Amino acid sequence: MMGAMLMVGGIGLVAALILGIASVTFAVKMDPREKAVLDQLPGANCGACGFAGCAAFAHELTTTPEVEMACPAVNKDGLKAISDILGRSLGAGDAMIAFVRCKGSPADTITRYSYVGPEDCRTAQIIAGGPKACQYGCLGLGSCVEACPFDAMHMGEDGLPHVNEDKCTGCGKCVDACPREIIALISRSANFGVRCISQDSPKEMRQYCKVGCIKCRICENTCPFEAIEVTQGNAASIDQEKCQKCGLCVSVCPTGVISSKQPSGKVQVIAEKCKGCGICAQVCPVDAISGKPKEPYVVDISKCIGCAMCIEKCPADAIERLAR
Amino acid sequence: MKTFKGGIHPPENKVLVKDNAIIELPLSKVFFVPTQQHLGAPAKPVVNTGATVKRGQVLTEPMGFVSAVVHAPTSGTVKEITKRVHPVTGLLAPYIIIEADGKDEWAPGLPLERDPFAMEAKELLNIIQLSGIVGMGGATFPTHVKLSPPKDKTIDTFIINGAECEPYLAADYRLMLEQPERIIDGARIVMKVLGLDSAIMAIEANKPDAIRLMQEKTPPEIKVEPMKVKYPQGAEKHLIDALTGREVPSGGLPMDVGALVHNAGTVAAIWDACALGIPLIERITSVTGRGINQPRNIKVRIGTPLKDVFEFCGGLNDAAKIIFGGPMMGIAQCCEDVPVMKGTSGILVLTEQETNLNSYRSCIACGRCLEACPMGLVPSMLSRLGERSMWKEALDYNLLDCVECGSCTYVCPANRPIVHFVKYLKTLQREAKAKGKGA
Amino acid sequence: MHYILLIVGAALVNNFVLSRFLGICPFIGVSKRIDTAFGMGMAVIFVMTLASFVTWLINYYLLDPSGLQYLQTIAFILVIASLVQLVEMIIQRVSLPLYQALGIYLPLITTNCAVLGVAILNIQLKYNLLDACIFSIGAALGFALALIIFAGMREDLELNNIPRAFRGTPIALITAGILSLAFMGFSGLVK
Numbered sequence: 001m002m003g004a005m006l007m008v009g010g011i012g013l014v015a016a017l018i019l020g021i022a023s024v025t026f027a028v029k030m031d032p033r034e035k036a037v038l039d040q041l042p043g044a045n046c047g048a049c050g051f052a053g054c055a056a057f058a059h060e061l062t063t064t065p066e067v068e069m070a071c072p073a074v075n076k077d078g079l080k081a082i083s084d085i086l087g088r089s090l091g092a093g094d095a096m097i098a099f100v101r102c103k104g105s106p107a108d109t110i111t112r113y114s115y116v117g118p119e120d121c122r123t124a125q126i127i128a129g130g131p132k133a134c135q136y137g138c139l140g141l142g143s144c145v146e147a148c149p150f151d152a153m154h155m156g157e158d159g160l161p162h163v164n165e166d167k168c169t170g171c172g173k174c175v176d177a178c179p180r181e182i183i184a185l186i187s188r189s190a191n192f193g194v195r196c197i198s199q200d201s202p203k204e205m206r207q208y209c210k211v212g213c214i215k216c217r218i219c220e221n222t223c224p225f226e227a228i229e230v231t232q233g234n235a236a237s238i239d240q241e242k243c244q245k246c247g248l249c250v251s252v253c254p255t256g257v258i259s260s261k262q263p264s265g266k267v268q269v270i271a272e273k274c275k276g277c278g279i280c281a282q283v284c285p286v287d288a289i290s291g292k293p294k295e296p297y298v299v300d301i302s303k304c305i306g307c308a309m310c311i312e313k314c315p316a317d318a319i320e321r322l323a324r
Numbered sequence: 325m326k327t328f329k330g331g332i333h334p335p336e337n338k339v340l341v342k343d344n345a346i347i348e349l350p351l352s353k354v355f356f357v358p359t360q361q362h363l364g365a366p367a368k369p370v371v372n373t374g375a376t377v378k379r380g381q382v383l384t385e386p387m388g389f390v391s392a393v394v395h396a397p398t399s400g401t402v403k404e405i406t407k408r409v410h411p412v413t414g415l416l417a418p419y420i421i422i423e424a425d426g427k428d429e430w431a432p433g434l435p436l437e438r439d440p441f442a443m444e445a446k447e448l449l450n451i452i453q454l455s456g457i458v459g460m461g462g463a464t465f466p467t468h469v470k471l472s473p474p475k476d477k478t479i480d481t482f483i484i485n486g487a488e489c490e491p492y493l494a495a496d497y498r499l500m501l502e503q504p505e506r507i508i509d510g511a512r513i514v515m516k517v518l519g520l521d522s523a524i525m526a527i528e529a530n531k532p533d534a535i536r537l538m539q540e541k542t543p544p545e546i547k548v549e550p551m552k553v554k555y556p557q558g559a560e561k562h563l564i565d566a567l568t569g570r571e572v573p574s575g576g577l578p579m580d581v582g583a584l585v586h587n588a589g590t591v592a593a594i595w596d597a598c599a600l601g602i603p604l605i606e607r608i609t610s611v612t613g614r615g616i617n618q619p620r621n622i623k624v625r626i627g628t629p630l631k632d633v634f635e636f637c638g639g640l641n642d643a644a645k646i647i648f649g650g651p652m653m654g655i656a657q658c659c660e661d662v663p664v665m666k667g668t669s670g671i672l673v674l675t676e677q678e679t680n681l682n683s684y685r686s687c688i689a690c691g692r693c694l695e696a697c698p699m700g701l702v703p704s705m706l707s708r709l710g711e712r713s714m715w716k717e718a719l720d721y722n723l724l725d726c727v728e729c730g731s732c733t734y735v736c737p738a739n740r741p742i743v744h745f746v747k748y749l750k751t752l753q754r755e756a757k758a759k760g761k762g763a
Numbered sequence: 764m765h766y767i768l769l770i771v772g773a774a775l776v777n778n779f780v781l782s783r784f785l786g787i788c789p790f791i792g793v794s795k796r797i798d799t800a801f802g803m804g805m806a807v808i809f810v811m812t813l814a815s816f817v818t819w820l821i822n823y824y825l826l827d828p829s830g831l832q833y834l835q836t837i838a839f840i841l842v843i844a845s846l847v848q849l850v851e852m853i854i855q856r857v858s859l860p861l862y863q864a865l866g867i868y869l870p871l872i873t874t875n876c877a878v879l880g881v882a883i884l885n886i887q888l889k890y891n892l893l894d895a896c897i898f899s900i901g902a903a904l905g906f907a908l909a910l911i912i913f914a915g916m917r918e919d920l921e922l923n924n925i926p927r928a929f930r931g932t933p934i935a936l937i938t939a940g941i942l943s944l945a946f947m948g949f950s951g952l953v954k
Contacts, residue, residue: 112658112659113656113658113659116680116681116683117741117744118684118710118711118741118744118745118748122713122748122752123710123744123745123748126744126747126748126751127414127656127744128413128414128415128656128657128658129413129414129415129658131658135415135416
């Protein structure tokens with residue numbers, strides 16, 4: 001018994017000695033925090049951060065203090081966890097999601113020829129510029145759906161790709177996959193977007209598409225915040241920083257090419273909550289709210305444009321959108 | 325009989341049109357002349373809207389050496405200079421639209437009468453350049469550039485390409501039967517420009533009467549060589565390989581092995597330009613396929629709208645696909661509003677039965693494409709890499725040596741569109757190179 | 764001649780992975796790319812050879828004389844584990860990318876039954892020290908060979924449209940089985 005224990009112990013001791021010497025000779029500085037950071041990353045290796053995969057990004061983030069948080073797939077909790085591990089606060093950029101800037105399903109557009117070949121938008125593009133008459137519109141063959149590493153896109157019945165906003169991380173792989181740059185990343189908080197990027201003249205465009213932007217500028221002229229404009233030769237586009245989400249452009253657009261996530265609409269005051277402070281009346285750009293101090297204020301629906309500045313500013317949370 | 329390794333034997337279908345003598349198409353009322361009918365830098369229009377032009381008058385100015393001039397196909401007025409669909413790319417490209425006045429008057433001084441064999445090689449080369457001559461086999465490479473190899477490359481072999489290996493087409497065949505003198509005299513001019521005293525004329529063995537006639541008519545310095553019937557015998561690298569045993573190196577050109585190949589139609593146009601001063605404004609085209617009622621070989625002016633051609637040939641009948649060129653390497657048209665161009669060797673109107681619309685399946689690694697590939701590449705690998713957009717790996721498989729002949733696609737039992745994948749990979753490589761990512 | 768037969772026998776005829784079915788874990792786990800397969804192969808050659816040498820010595824000079832042969836398994840595992848730790852440190856220092864690419868499979872060489880298998884076989888087949896070392900070099904070469912060949916096949920498999928039910932491990936195992944069958948062609952080459 002003694003002998004066996006001595007034997008095994010002895011071998012173990014010798015091995016430990018050798019390993020001890022080796023651990024000093026072959027020491028490599030490894031930061032244990034790096035592993036912890038890596039655990040917080042999604043592991044999809046999508047490359048949106050600009051580094052070669054999650055392991056490389058974790059390494060850079062841990063070792064270089066200047067590197068900023070660039071992973072779009074990490075949520076608020078993950079961000080806090082990484083900040084705690086590294087001992088420095090990391091700000092997330094504005095969360096972005098994919099937005100498809102085309103509404104031209106096969107029913108609304110002209111197809112020049114029937115395409116027979118690989119079901120991939122990029123390969124179809126090299127055959128006479130693709131089967132769609134519009135050179136700017138979505139070919140509907142699904143290269144973007146293929147490219148998404150988070151399974152956040154699927155091809156709809158209308159022959160156009162649809163983005164699942166819950167799964168979309170804004171990594172931008174679909175943006176690269178589209179040969180016509182139809183998909184753009186917009187702020188997650190944005191509510192409106194123009195679904196057309198055609199640079200053809202309205203006359204040309206109407207020959208092959210019923211739902212594209214005809215550059216009539218009615219939206220540009222209607223917007224009270226100068227947030228949407230039609231620049232030379234391009235379709236209308238929205239400056240999301242200026243957009244106050246009033247939804248006027250949507251209501252005046254003749255082709256319906258501006259899409260909205262949440263219905264915009266007029267507002268009303270919840271009388272029980274209203275403290276009568278009058279801040280809403282002050283911020284209203286069209287003077288649609290009126291009332292006496294300390295009494296519930298009232299919204300004149302005919303004047304209200306639904307810009308919701310009042311909802312934003314109300315300290316008592318006493319204004320709500322009207323159900324459409 | 326001389327031949328090369330690989331290749332395929334598709335059904336010829338030339339019977340539809342090969343015995344039809346060349347007929348001249350009546351003049352159209354409007355001509356749509358693309359400013360780009362050649363490989364290389366684009367050409368700028370030098371006429372304005374409203375200008376009067378005469379037949380053979382210069383319409384464009386080439387932007388660089390590797391470029392070509394375009395001339396007016398008939399007399400009339402420039403109606404519009406605008407963008408229309410181009411037959412080669414399917415995208416919009418600049419066109420000069422001419423409304424014919426019906427008088428068909430030549431530009432002043434034309435046609436000339438001069439002896440090309442009394443002129444210097446340099447002068448002849450200059451005339452070829454000014455006449456806008458490009459490769460009329462379909463590649464449309466500017467001829468004067470081909471005839472001006474760099475100082476360190478010497479050409480010792482000149483081959484006249486009368487192979488016409490593409491199925492359905494018979495334009496060069498009819499040219500050989502009906503106008504052999506133009507070809508022979510044009511070839512002698514090229515020999516003078518190159519400083520050679522012999523040339524070879526290659527004709528595939530499926531044209532025995534053309535072979536006999538050319539053997540009779542050619543002077544002793546031009547040797548007529550019957551070639552084994554196999555596609556793509558008419559591709560320059562394979563003609564050179566079959567006739568001289570020399571292999572053009574990977575990434576190289578025929579001049580690297582001292583050879584030069586011209587289409588029979590091109591040398592005929594060279595004769596017209598040098599002897600008669602007539603620039604390239606018309607050509608022989610086979611309008612064929614089972615989708616056209618009266619298949620014909622037509623002598624047609626460039627810029628003639630397709631609709632006029634179809635009308636002249638009895639109209640369409642159950643047409644499913646229109647191809648400019650041959651069925652193997654031709655370009656399918658996305659619309660009918662396109663004109664005949666310098667390189668349009670054939671207009672195929674195919675019915676659905678003549679077209680392959682089946683979907684494709686996974687590569688089964690059968691190896692038939694390897695046997696068929698005349699360049700000795702691995703098409704199955706290229707198609708699999710194309711499915712995954714892996715252009716960098718494709719370069720290791722000699723992607724850039726593919727001549728896109730279509731032999732692999734023809735034999736594939738899984739119906740894979742291999743040439744489509746190759747073109748796609750080449751597009752990716754070009755784009756990456758343009759972005760400077762290094763390839 | 765005797766040594767050549769020893770190597771050929773260990774590497775080809777009775778290939779440790781494809782005939783004896785030892786060391787399947789790294790075989791399937793690291794063979795997705797040729798460069799990692801090569802790295803793993805080299806690591807295993809180092810560990811196997813050194814392990815055989817040391818374990819042979821321990822067996823005949825420590826365990827046998829003291830009548831403690833029954834400690835063979837524990838002692839051998841101890842030696843192999845230490846050697847693997849050593850190899851890990853060396854690889855981490857020499858090539859960090861390889862270290863990261865091998866990942867969990869590097870420490871798993873410890874539990875690689877092929878390494879323990881060689882050590883025990885050396886004793887069972889009553890080889891002398893030189894024969895034991897040559898035998899384990901052959902075994903390691905055979906392991907590396909099988910790994911690299913398999914990695915090449917898997918890289919090519921990536922370019923094919925595998926049916927959904929077979930993607931990943933299933934097709935890998937089927938391919939490994941066919942490779943195994945192929946190596947059976949060597950049987951009878953060496954008695």
